[in-house]
Amino acid sequence: MTGKYSSYVAIGDSFTEGVGDPSPQGSRPRGWADLFATAAAEENTEFTYANLAIRGRLFDAVVDEQVPPAMRQNPELVSFAAGGNDALRPSFQPDRLASRAHEVVRLFKAAGAEVILFTSADVGRHLPGMTLMRKRFVGMNDIIRKVARRHDAILIDLWREEAFQDGTFWAEDRLHLSTKGHMFVASKVCEALDVKPDLEWEGATVHDTTTSMDVSKAQWARKHLGPWIKRRLTGKSSGDTVQPKRPELKPVTRN
Template sequence: MAAEYKNFVAIGDSFTEGLGDPDPHGDRFRGWADLFAGCAAERWPGFSYANLAIRGRLFDRIVDEQVVPAIKQSPDLVSFAAGSNDALRPGFNPVPLATRAHEVVRLLKASGAQVILFTAADVSPHIPGMAMIRKRFVTMNDAYKRVAKRHDAILVDLWEDRAFDDPRLWSVDRLHMSTLGHQRVAQNVCRALEVDPDPSWLQPLPDLPSPRREMNGVQWAGKHLAPWVKRRLTGKSSGDAITPKRPHLTRVER
């Protein structure tokens, strides 16, 4: 019999905040966690959901700012996705990340929560030069696989999901997922927890040539990569003025 959950807290960065998937009913982003919570509420009436994720956060800051507030809300389900922003930076060291990830998941499990972990999807086919740092993501993903196995956490393996080879699942900045991409993640999470996904997510994309990019590599670098590099050099983050969109467990309206 599948487990039943009543309270879900999502922890992480832009992936979990939902960047790339504008909320059709508000001025923030929606994303896979919101989508999954909606399906979970259909399966488990009274289901509550909080989302503490903030874009641009590095692994250590996610842990320091979000783990304890999550535990204090006594959820029985927590998602933890962190480290991709670290892997994009020079000098990335997966060893301390893996060590601390073990500790984080141990704490979350000890609090009584089941934990959802992720491998990062492969963005390298869509971004010039990403092949050079692809190995960092492979190493980070391997670490999360070991953490999930050691602590009996649920692993959602996005790296092996070849649907993400389709550029239509990525937003124009090529770093964040599009609405279709977030729907795909939500579908994978639903299946991992034996929750029925929205039927519309299961419809295959038209078998057409991949759409042309809105800009070439040089244009993309000027509009999206250069601002990202500038923030890194100045010590700023895209999430500096952002607060969690759903900081407290709130019942999901069906």
């Protein structure tokens, strides 16, 4: 598939925005989508990339806010990853998620775009309290696999990747991927699309050398869980004031 696609739009939440992977320029996070786009641009000088993802977005918001502007740009390749924030909430509705996921992929496919889908990595192995919610993520991932099969989409099945047992793949908040984790995902996307990954990813260095396992549960709860609960109680989101970092398709420059 090398060089097959010349335009790529990334849709989703913090996973696709790149939270957990600080940009070398110190501005917005980088993340796997930026890394993949950079690698793809090395092989295709006409490659353009947009990233509409915003942290904290629920599934319906991703669909309602990001799918229309993505469709208007008529991309040849789309990545769609959402639902993790929903699965963390008691109001999670898997049947509604399944119905809308099928419709989103059908729309992009009908427009001639290839679609990349992702299952969630198994964060429950190291995030306190997640064992109670693990069944939701298992069910959500089953939905994504079914959607991928029905519409012949590309599936990056992160749930089955043993690499995520490594604490260095996770940021200090234990919920988002670290630089190393994002590089791993980028390499998997490159593999699926026959794009040559950056050799530097194999020796990935985490910008913050503190791994998710180095922070005590008490420290983690005070610094990360407490603020998350406060936002839930007040109806706020970490992405309330965040705008897409690359709203329009444009050429990729190497960081």
